[in-house]
Amino acid sequence: MEVYFDNAATSYPKPPSVYEAINFTLQHVGANPGRGEHSLSQSANRIIFKARETIAEFFNIPNSRNIVFTSNGTEAINLALKGFLKPGDHGIISSMEHNSVVRPLNSLKNDGVNVTIVQCDKEGKLNPDYVFKEIKKNTRLIVLTHASNVTGTILPVEEIGEIAAKKGIPLLVDAAQTAGTIPIDVLRNNISLLACPGHKSLLGPQGTGFLYICEGFNLKPLIEGGTGSNSELSEQPDFLPDRFQSGTLNTPGIAGLKAGIEFINKKSIQTIKEHEDMLSKTFINKLKEINRVRIYGPLSIKEKTAVVSFNIKGKDSADIATALDEKYQIMVRVGLHCSPHAHKTIGTFPDGTIRVSFSIFNTVHEIDYFIDSLKVILN
Ligand SMILES: Cc1ncc(COP(=O)(O)O)c(C=O)c1O
Incomplete structure (x- = not known):
């Protein structure tokens, strides 16, 4: 998929x-x-x-x-x-x-x-x-x-x-x-x-x-x-x-x-936000269970939009993103995301992060597929 x-x-x-x-x-x-x-x-x-x-x-x-x-x-x-x-x-x-x-x-x-x-x-x-x-x-x-x-x-x-x-x-x-x-x-x-x-x-x-x-x-x-x-x-x-x-x-x-x-x-904008919040929360909770993951930005859903940036200690983020794309057809963004000052602020400059961002059309099933695929890549 x-x-x-x-x-x-x-x-x-x-x-x-x-x-x-x-x-x-x-x-x-x-x-x-x-x-x-x-x-x-x-x-x-x-x-x-x-x-x-x-x-x-x-x-x-x-x-x-x-x-x-x-x-x-x-x-x-x-x-x-x-x-x-x-x-x-x-x-x-x-x-x-x-x-x-x-x-x-x-x-x-x-x-x-x-x-x-x-x-x-x-x-x-x-x-x-x-x-x-x-x-x-x-x-x-x-x-x-x-x-x-x-x-x-x-x-x-x-x-x-x-x-x-x-x-x-x-x-x-x-x-x-x-x-x-x-x-x-x-x-x-x-x-x-x-x-x-x-x-x-x-x-x-x-x-x-x-x-x-x-x-x-x-x-x-x-x-x-x-x-x-x-x-x-x-x-x-x-x-x-x-x-x-x-x-x-x-x-x-x-x-x-x-x-x-x-x-x-x-x-309704509330329904859309609630759906995206649910996806972010689910994603963050599952991602946290993976070894050596570092998530950047607030973890509280109230304080954020449906964007999650992370890195995995000891692993090259670009390699992970490429493997997600080429092996599993999962599209994420990696690098500095046109915002070098933001990365300097959170301490991820110049390497950047892997960024995952959801919309109303994404599902928990897709998140499960992502997490399973990521686990395989990391092993
Ligand atoms: C915070 C922020 N500002 C401005 C822009 C620029 O928008 P556009 O790509 O439509 O020019 C973006 C796009 O990623 C953005 O995330």
């Missing part, structure tokens, strides 16, 4: 309704949304609008025009960071951030942006007081991953949101590992910018993502032209979402993303 345990990279499989929505849009609504008055273009436009409305409702976003579609989470984060921070600005991030945050900030450093990395503990947990202490006069942005893609550790977005609101500093949340499994309310959590891939727990296809930009937020577009609106002008439109949405949209993908969120709504 084939077992896919790499859902933190991208979820697979998708719900059947997602494949249907993509196929239907490709075959029957093939026109360019927002590039014509004809009826098929209007139909495509309606798909985009409804997808935006579905996302807005899911994250309690007051106005769906504040959602800008991107091709993934990285693009959304880049737009937020490079569109906002200017020379002389200071930003605060945690030590569990993904390279999608760290790399654009690193290149912004060359333009005079200063960045403080607040250290998390060995389990990847962040003390909000440490963030508070690092706030300076010129702090313009706090950036936080909602959960680590290495350990699954959930970071205190609510507390940091309160601090950010009190200090009048915008908060950018990277929800790559939580959107679709942990409820997010941009108003209640004081989130000014929310970056989400559509292809992970939101269950949409690859090539989808979005950035929520709160009302009145002054962001500079990174790409201009081709909005289908204000064609008489040489300047980029000044209204949302067109200001940040240049070029033909991925209508089939966005239709799939909408179907993914509708699947979550139908099942």
